[in-house]
Amino acid sequence: MTHDTLDGLAIHTVTTRSWSAGECIKHYAAAGIPAITFWRDVLDGRNPEAIGRQARDAGLGVVSVARGGFFFGSDWEDDNKLAVDQTAALGAPVLVLVCGADPALPLEESRKIITERIGMLLGYAQRRNVLLAIEPLHPMYADTRSAINTIQQAHDVCDALDSPANLGLALDVYHTWWDPALEAGIRKTGATNRLFAFHVCDWKVPTTDLLNDRGLMGEGCIPIRKIRGWVEESGFQGFNEVEIFSHTYWAQDPHAYLEKIKEAYKKHV
């Protein structure tokens, strides 16, 4: 992959969250973005099959759906089956799992429950040809968003379930850049053929909000290109998905923002 084209670029619909699915498809395609990941909010109440067709007809690759998981809600099973169904109908190969955590439980107990519940979902996803990608989340989200906070912990879940072929990892530089075992964990995805998705953005210095102050690539301190190098050396050939939650960027004109994303992608990913 060269670094001066848009090859390999995908964008998550949440990045331009004022747009509907149809608007994202239309404007991403017009801007020359190669591929798209759908967040479920833009699929709600819509026909995912038609949306998937619309995206492919516009020339966009359909990368993945974000997100299933949150295994501690009372409706976790129905909701995750719905997410798998949406992913399959959309024609996306991957469903990203943000696993959740029960703050009343020790983290290791939450991880056991996550492992069991992913295990219960595997057959359902397999029959629909959907890959499940566990996304480790930054430790600042360990209270409720995910008890899986390191790449090794995501590997541990896969290993505990005997490495099913349709279970792997989604790696986001934002969540994992600080992890001293990141490079080793990425190498292990190569050995296990287990990396299903790669997300990029940046960690702003300073960061002013725990959720919605992510930076555009190059704006922060994450060594994105180095991490991308490890990811590609591990054999990953998928997209580099731009997923940015940002009150700052959401307040700007999304068309101008798409251009900034393209420039940042060429320079810093």
Next chain:
Amino acid sequence: MTHDTLDGLAIHTVTTRSWSAGECIKHYAAAGIPAITFWRDVLDGRNPEAIGRQARDAGLGVVSVARGGFFFGSDWEDDNKLAVDQTAALGAPVLVLVCGADPALPLEESRKIITERIGMLLGYAQRRNVLLAIEPLHPMYADTRSAINTIQQAHDVCDALDSPANLGLALDVYHTWWDPALEAGIRKTGATNRLFAFHVCDWKVPTTDLLNDRGLMGEGCIPIRKIRGWVEESGFQGFNEVEIFSHTYWAQDPHAYLEKIKEAYKKHV
């Protein structure tokens, strides 16, 4: 240590940051708090020897000084020597180090620099009978506040410097509760006689600010008593220091807040 008394309780002056050093001493002593840790802002421009004497005369133990470190500023050496001098003059045994990070460098490079600069400070501190305690900071502070983000990384610095007797760790449950290697890291402090300080507070669910939304013990999801158990099993006999940065609590009457801290300490530490 029993859990229904104030035995072992210390409070950081920053916890009641509207109070001067003198006010903290007076009001902590009146409230029956056994001990105090001084932040340097309340020492600025004051005579630390007189403040230390005043605290001991009021019956307070003088636990430590927070904080030295920040090894990436141009004045790091002078500032850290000043911090050591203040600690020695105050009669506190321990200076806590928040090590800093250079966001332009890879984290492992920042850690090398931290290790070198702590090495350069050790003799100075030793001659003044000051213990240096490396505080691992939560990974959400890896950009600028500290490249030491796990208890193991703090051990690594000590090991790399051949385990000087006056170099050890300050462990804060807020920074480390998520770490899957926490228990093992605490056990290693026992084997190496390396735990110099133990800080408590809680992680609120949800947390709304990266810096100043810490919770009172019992308000959040940190298994404080379990971690304290590991710490005591490792042989630690020092104080449990309450260090809470909180816009919420700073806005309240500090006298009423001290009473809340005492109740929370008895119930949850």
